[in-house]
Amino acid sequence: MSVYQKCIPHAYHASIFEIPYQTLKEQGINSLFFDLDNTIIAYDEAELNHKQIEFIKELQKDFKVLVLSNTNYKRVNLALNKMDIPFIWHAKKPLKFGFNKALKMLDSKKEETYIIGDQLMTDVFGANRVGIGSILVASVKRKSDRMITKFNRILEKFILKNIKKKLPKIYDERLKPYVLSH
Ligand SMILES: [Mg+2]
16 A cells, blocks of 8 residues: 555544544444543644643543644643653554554554544555554644644645646545645
8 A cells, every 4th residue: 555545634624623523433433532632622733722631621521532642752741741641651652552552542443543643754655554444634734834844844745746647536536635625
């Protein structure tokens, strides 16, 4: 399978608030990994706000939830400091290491797990390599991307171009709205 095929998410939704979690639950999904930066909060925000905290707390009633982030301990710990939620920092997505560690921490099966994230090159690519589901969301605030992410966005453009050319139907359904979101 080519790289571009491994960068195709199972679905796209405009934000974490718009995902049909009930449907996922009915499909037997019991574990959710969330990327942090630009998925839950913008990179230039330090802590989750009340709305974000309450929303994730509600999800924790139905799912095992974990934050899987490529950023450093200090950042993730501060962002989640008002929450009782497991997290992994320096996850090195798209490498499999962080995903496998997360599955172990939650005692979850990959068939019953989804990751929700805003990047094809890390969240979606990593998920497909490990064999878990993925939902792509629009970045909370694209302008706040870090340097490494700006680099990934360049690769992402090439990947998107490839998918558009080779799998136009899938592109229209799952990636076009993502491209138009920023
Ligand atoms: Mg992100």
